Structures are given as structure tokens and as C-alpha cells.
Amino acid sequence: MAAGARAATALEPVLIALQLRVVGFVPIPFIDKHIHAHDGRGVFRPTEPIEHGLTKALDALRRATQPRQSLTTGKSTVMPKFTELDDHVALAGQLDEGGGPVTLVNILRVAPEDVDQLLLAWSTDAAALKNQPGFISTQLYRGIAGSSTFLNHAVWESTDHYRAARLDDGARAAARELYPASLVATPHLFRKQAVPGICVA
Structure with a gap:
């Protein structure tokens, strides 16, 4: 198995967890195509470098947990x-x-x-x-x-x-x-x- 495929397979539980994670009652948007694609043989192969896709997912998680500006109090x-x-x-x-x-x-x-x-x-x-x-x-x-x-x-x-x-x-x-x-x-x-x-x- 190529190194890229092994990395994708190893990261799959992390990616699924990010996909299903719920923060602040709002599901975090997560797009599979940016991370991996199934090749039909049980291996998830990256459609782009793994670190790029994972960074996008982590950025979405970070944005969801950042302080928000209240529309009524301004706080x-x-x-x-x-x-x-x-x-x-x-x-x-x-x-x-x-x-x-x-x-x-x-x-x-x-x-x-x-x-x-x-x-x-x-x-x-x-x-x-x-x-x-x-x-x-x-x-x-x-x-x-x-x-x-x-x-x-x-x-x-x-x-x-x-x-x-x-x-x-x-x-x-x-x-x-x-x-x-x-x-x-x-x-x-x-x-x-x-x-x-x-x-x-």
C-alpha cells in the first residue's frame, strides 16, 4: 500500500469524527471530496494532499467554536x-x-x-x-x-x-x-x- 493511501486510511477515524462532530448545536460543514475518495477496494485515497484537506476540516471546527458577536447585546x-x-x-x-x-x-x-x-x-x-x-x-x-x-x-x-x-x-x-x-x-x-x-x- 502506498504511503499516501496508508495515511488516508489511518486518518479516516479522525475525519469521520470531524464530520459527525457537533459544536454549539450546529453541525460543522464537512465535504468528503476535499479529503478522500473510495477506490472500490476498501482503501480511501486522497483527492488532494491529506494535510490540505485536514486543515480545511480543522479550520471549520475552529470557526465554529470562536466567539460570536451577539446581535442584541454586541458582546x-x-x-x-x-x-x-x-x-x-x-x-x-x-x-x-x-x-x-x-x-x-x-x-x-x-x-x-x-x-x-x-x-x-x-x-x-x-x-x-x-x-x-x-x-x-x-x-x-x-x-x-x-x-x-x-x-x-x-x-x-x-x-x-x-x-x-x-x-x-x-x-x-x-x-x-x-x-x-x-x-x-x-x-x-x-x-x-x-x-x-x-x-x-
């Missing part, structure tokens, strides 16, 4: 990070499934010094979401013993209602500018699970 803000709770089922896939009601469980982790800022942002966000169609209830929990990890439990009439509210930038704009940069959010959707003799759905 620079850094969007919080987003991670998946389930390694096999992403939130985006859950949002495509209809039905209801549905329960959002969102784990929120911040630096200890950002707890007050998180509470301000969350309360602002919750107040806006309470006015959205399909909202039923919400409750915020905090880890004990001085933990700076929180859990948001919210119930919606349906997945469609939650998706519409989540994507309503107008209603949530003020809150999104308040969330601290240290925030790592891990949202996942649930429904009640019946277990015979224990609980009902």
Missing part, C-alpha cells in the same frame, strides 16, 4: 457544547419520530463559577418555552453536595411540539445568549416504559 458569546447521551441513537433521530407525550431529560454541566449564570439562562429559557404550544411541565434538578451538574426534566405533548419549540430562535434568542461557555448539554427524549407488576406506561 462576544461562545455557544455551549452539545453531546449525545446514547451512543447509538442521536437526538436528531429522535426528533424525526412522531407521537407523544414525550419527556426531555437534559443533563447540564457547567464550571462551578458559572452556576448562577446557568440558572439565569435556564430560567429565561424555561419562561419562554412555557408559552410554546405543547408545553406541559418542567423541573430542574441539581446534583447534591455542591455539584455543578443539573438535570432538566420537561414534558411535552408530542415530539413535534418539542421540535418546533427547540427550533424557535425568536422565542429562545435571549436565553441562548445567557448560557455560559462552559456549558455541556446532553439532551435525550424518553417515553414511559411499562414493566409488568412494577409500573405502567
Whole structure:
């Protein structure tokens, strides 16, 4: 195997990770043709020098995490990070499934010094979401013993209602500018699970 092909194969996990990475709730654009092409024999061969394509991907990642200028306050803000709770089922896939009601469980982790800022942002966000169609209830929990990890439990009439509210930038704009940069959010959707003799759905 040529050195270039070996390099492309070795870098493939890195490139896939960059392609799937989500930062600040916005997927990073990534164009495969700039990095590699499959030759039909299980080898990814570069369509341009590997270092050039990888540099483009890293530049996209860097731009996505740079401070952004707020349109309303004029201040620079850094969007919080987003991670998946389930390694096999992403939130985006859950949002495509209809039905209801549905329960959002969102784990929120911040630096200890950002707890007050998180509470301000969350309360602002919750107040806006309470006015959205399909909202039923919400409750915020905090880890004990001085933990700076929180859990948001919210119930919606349906997945469609939650998706519409989540994507309503107008209603949530003020809150999104308040969330601290240290925030790592891990949202996942649930429904009640019946277990015979224990609980009902």
C-alpha cells in the first residue's frame, strides 16, 4: 500500500469524527471530496494532499467554536457544547419520530463559577418555552453536595411540539445568549416504559 493511501486510511477515524462532530448545536460543514475518495477496494485515497484537506476540516471546527458577536447585546458569546447521551441513537433521530407525550431529560454541566449564570439562562429559557404550544411541565434538578451538574426534566405533548419549540430562535434568542461557555448539554427524549407488576406506561 502506498504511503499516501496508508495515511488516508489511518486518518479516516479522525475525519469521520470531524464530520459527525457537533459544536454549539450546529453541525460543522464537512465535504468528503476535499479529503478522500473510495477506490472500490476498501482503501480511501486522497483527492488532494491529506494535510490540505485536514486543515480545511480543522479550520471549520475552529470557526465554529470562536466567539460570536451577539446581535442584541454586541458582546462576544461562545455557544455551549452539545453531546449525545446514547451512543447509538442521536437526538436528531429522535426528533424525526412522531407521537407523544414525550419527556426531555437534559443533563447540564457547567464550571462551578458559572452556576448562577446557568440558572439565569435556564430560567429565561424555561419562561419562554412555557408559552410554546405543547408545553406541559418542567423541573430542574441539581446534583447534591455542591455539584455543578443539573438535570432538566420537561414534558411535552408530542415530539413535534418539542421540535418546533427547540427550533424557535425568536422565542429562545435571549436565553441562548445567557448560557455560559462552559456549558455541556446532553439532551435525550424518553417515553414511559411499562414493566409488568412494577409500573405502567
